[in-house]
Amino acid sequence: MSNTIIVGAQWGDEGKGKVVDYLTSSADVVVRAQGGNNAGHTVISDGKKYVLHLLPSGILWPDKTCVIGNGVALDPIGLVTEIETLERQGLSVRPDQLLISDRAHLTLPYHREIDGLREKSLGDQKIGTTRRGIGPTYCDKAQRTGFRMADTLETTSFAVALRQRFAESNELLVNAGMPPVDPALADSVLAALARLRPHVTNTMEFLHAAIVEGRTLLFEGAQGTFLDIDHGTYPFVTSSNTTAGGACTGSGVPPNRIDRVIAVAKAYTTRVGTGPFPTENEDLGDHFHAMGREFGATTGRERRCGWIDLVLLRHAVMINGVDSLALTNLDGLDQIDPIRICTHYDLDGKRVSLPPATIAEMERAVPVYETLPGWNVDISSCRHWDELPESARRYVGRLETILNVPVSLVSVGADRTQTILRDPHWNALEIPSIRLRPEERTAIA
Numbered sequence: 001m002s003n004t005i006i007v008g009a010q011w012g013d014e015g016k017g018k019v020v021d022y023l024t025s026s027a028d029v030v031v032r033a034q035g036g037n038n039a040g041h042t043v044i045s046d047g048k049k050y051v052l053h054l055l056p057s058g059i060l061w062p063d064k065t066c067v068i069g070n071g072v073a074l075d076p077i078g079l080v081t082e083i084e085t086l087e088r089q090g091l092s093v094r095p096d097q098l099l100i101s102d103r104a105h106l107t108l109p110y111h112r113e114i115d116g117l118r119e120k121s122l123g124d125q126k127i128g129t130t131r132r133g134i135g136p137t138y139c140d141k142a143q144r145t146g147f148r149m150a151d152t153l154e155t156t157s158f159a160v161a162l163r164q165r166f167a168e169s170n171e172l173l174v175n176a177g178m179p180p181v182d183p184a185l186a187d188s189v190l191a192a193l194a195r196l197r198p199h200v201t202n203t204m205e206f207l208h209a210a211i212v213e214g215r216t217l218l219f220e221g222a223q224g225t226f227l228d229i230d231h232g233t234y235p236f237v238t239s240s241n242t243t244a245g246g247a248c249t250g251s252g253v254p255p256n257r258i259d260r261v262i263a264v265a266k267a268y269t270t271r272v273g274t275g276p277f278p279t280e281n282e283d284l285g286d287h288f289h290a291m292g293r294e295f296g297a298t299t300g301r302e303r304r305c306g307w308i309d310l311v312l313l314r315h316a317v318m319i320n321g322v323d324s325l326a327l328t329n330l331d332g333l334d335q336i337d338p339i340r341i342c343t344h345y346d347l348d349g350k351r352v353s354l355p356p357a358t359i360a361e362m363e364r365a366v367p368v369y370e371t372l373p374g375w376n377v378d379i380s381s382c383r384h385w386d387e388l389p390e391s392a393r394r395y396v397g398r399l400e401t402i403l404n405v406p407v408s409l410v411s412v413g414a415d416r417t418q419t420i421l422r423d424p425h426w427n428a429l430e431i432p433s434i435r436l437r438p439e440e441r442t443a444i445a
Contacts, residue, residue, distance in 0.1 A: 002026075002259045003217040005247045006326075008224030009263040009316035011233075011271035012242075013296065013303060015328030015411060016264045017041025020057040020220045022409075022419050023262075027218035029065045029210050030058025033250030034240040035222030036073035036107050037082075038132040040296060044414040048089065054079045056220050059086065059093060065210075067203050070103035071240065071250020073137040074149065076192035077109070077185075083195075095198040102150040102200050108162075109185045110169035111136040117178050138239040149200050152193045162186050204252030211257055219247040225263075225316040226271075233355075233362060236275025244320040262408070263322040265313055267330045267395070270303040272296045276362035279306035279342045293332060307340040307369070310402050315354050317405050324408035327396060330379065331412040337374025339395060342367040343402060372398060380413040385422055 004023070008014045021043045024030055037053035044050070045060055052059070054074065056066040068074060083093045111133030119131060140146035147165075152158050163186050170180035210217060223242040226232040231243055240246060244261045248254060269279055285305035288294040294303040316322065333339055344351045345365035356362055375389035382388050388396075388410075396407050410420040 003211070003219075003253070003257055005219040005221065005244045005258055005261045005320075007221040007244050007247075007261060007263050007316075007320050007322075008227075008242065009265040009313055009320070009322070009325070010224045010269055010309075011226045012039070012222075012224035013270055013272065013294075014224060014264040014266050015326075016221060017043045017052060017057045018411060018414065018416070018419075019262070019264050019326045019328065019409065020218060021045065021060060022416055023218055024058045024061050024064055026216065027058065027064065028215035029067060029207070029217045030056040031067040031069055031207065031217060031219045031247070031251050031253075032056045032072055032222065033069040033219055033247045034071040034242060035238065036132060036134045036137065037075050037078040038134045038238065039222035041220075042414070043416070045416050047415075050086070050089065053082055055082055055086070055093075055098070058218070058220070059098065060091065062092070062097065065096070066098050067207065067251070068098070068100045068104060069203055069251040070101040071246065072101070072104045073107045073134050073141075073240070074100065074104045075107040075133070076196055077188055078107075078132075080192040080195050098199050099201050099203050099206055100149060100196060100199045101203040102148065102153070103204075104149050105137055105141045106147045106149065106152070107133045107137040108147070108165070108189060109133075110166060110173070110181045111140075113173055113178060113181055114169065117173065117176055135239045149196075153197070153200065155190075159186075159190055162189060207251060207253050211253070217253065219251065219253075219258075221247065225320065226312060231315075231319055233275050233359065236273065236359070260323040261321050262324050262326055263313075263316055263320055263405075264326045264328060265308075265316075266328050267308060267333055269306045269309050269312070270294055272301055272303050276359055276365075277304055277306055278311075278345060278362065278365045278367045279309045279340075280304055281306045284336075287336070288332060291332075293329075307342055307367070308399070309342045309367070310399070311342060311345050311353060311355055311365075311367075313399075313403055317403055318354075322405055324406045325399075325403070326409040326411070327399070327407050328411040330392060330396070330410055331418075333374060333392075333395075334378055334380075335374075335376065337376055338371045339374050340369040340371055341395075341398065341402075343370055344368040370398070380418060382412055383417070383420060385410070385420055388420070 041052045058064045058066045114136040115131045115133045166186050223238050227238040228242040288305050347365050373391050375391040408422050412418050
């Protein structure tokens with residue numbers, strides 16, 4: 001039995017969906033514990049492309065159980081649309097295959113409009129949210145005025161309360177000079193909830209029973225470490241805890257039932273939206289965009305791109321308790337030579353190894369780089385570590401040496417098969433929870 005948390009180590013969009021999909025072969029249950037449909041996971045399997053937002057990536061495996069936990073901001077209309085899209089692609093989503101927590105909070109149409117209103121009111125200081133209503137949903141949760149899935153099971157009283165909340169939200173919007181939400185959307189919400197009702201259950205009870213039975217749990221993080229409401233580049237963050245601890249509070253599974261944490265990082269850095277980005281490089285962004293890479297799965301926006309930032313990754317490894325890294329998009333660097341690694345920041349004349357707390361300091365931070373040679377060959381067909389060019393292996397080894405964490409998995413393309421497990425004899429979810437000794441780091445590098 002092995003329970004593993006997968007977290008993003010950067011600003012999201014690290015390729016967690018593919019990594020979770022790959023590791024699901026060794027799991028019994030896949031759990032989503034936070035965020036909403038502001039997240040986007042793109043998974044390519046057998047040549048087919050699947051874009052998931054609320055559904056855990058494990059939904060592509062018909063023999064796995066997927067759980068949407070209590071920490072998720074659940075948009076019922078969005079989830080039903082997502083399910084119907086998969087069904088049109090030939091997949092079924094059965095009630096025994098997808099379980100939804102009765103304690104998950106609802107994201108409703110008026111949350112989206114309030115989200116847009118708040119972004120508009122910030123003007124030049126806007127955060128750059130996806131405007132999916134996630135922030136207002138968590139605001140209602142914190143204010144103890146939100147609706148949970150359990151509330152919707154009392155259908156008559158909930159319908160009355162829902163229409164009343166629509167009216168209250170419309171009054172707020174109209175007073176702010178915004179158009180009201182169509183009240184008829186309340187009927188769409190009720191119809192979506194009726195479709196989802198067979199999936200709603202006490203998922204905490206299910207997960208604890210699964211642990212007792214010795215089943216393997218895989219926790220799928222949404223967004224990334226630096227979008228965490230506490231540990232990210234605040235205020236340019238999301239409204240939930242995207243770090244490893246959020247998987248516990250958002251699912252009801254205690255920390256002492258977690259066996260390991262695997263962090264997913266790109267071989268370079270990207271982010272969507274506004275906020276500081278010390279290693280941002282316009283030429284890199286132009287290169288990736290010209291290749292058709294680095295467009296947001298949720299919004300379609302161009303992602304900002306830059307060199308890999310080990311100041312950020314050092315912080316992510318520390319606060320998530322990372323046991324190993326999954327490095328994705330290594331093939332994105334195939335034609336980049338030389339390649340730069342940010343090892344520290346120069347902040348007001350002082351070299352720092354961890355990111356500062358304030359946006360003003362982050363914006364003043366000047367990256368300190370090491371330079372390594374590129375490999376200038378297509379590695380997308382590599383399936384074993386020894387098939388990678390020496391320069392590619394040296395690049396990965398240098399990251400391990402600096403971060404003192406092993407890279408257990410390397411992705412060289414979007415498809416499930418384009419994955420290199422460093423030791424093919426390891427079960428994917430039984431990767432040892434170790435730190436490398438100096439002599440081992442030297443050997444790998």
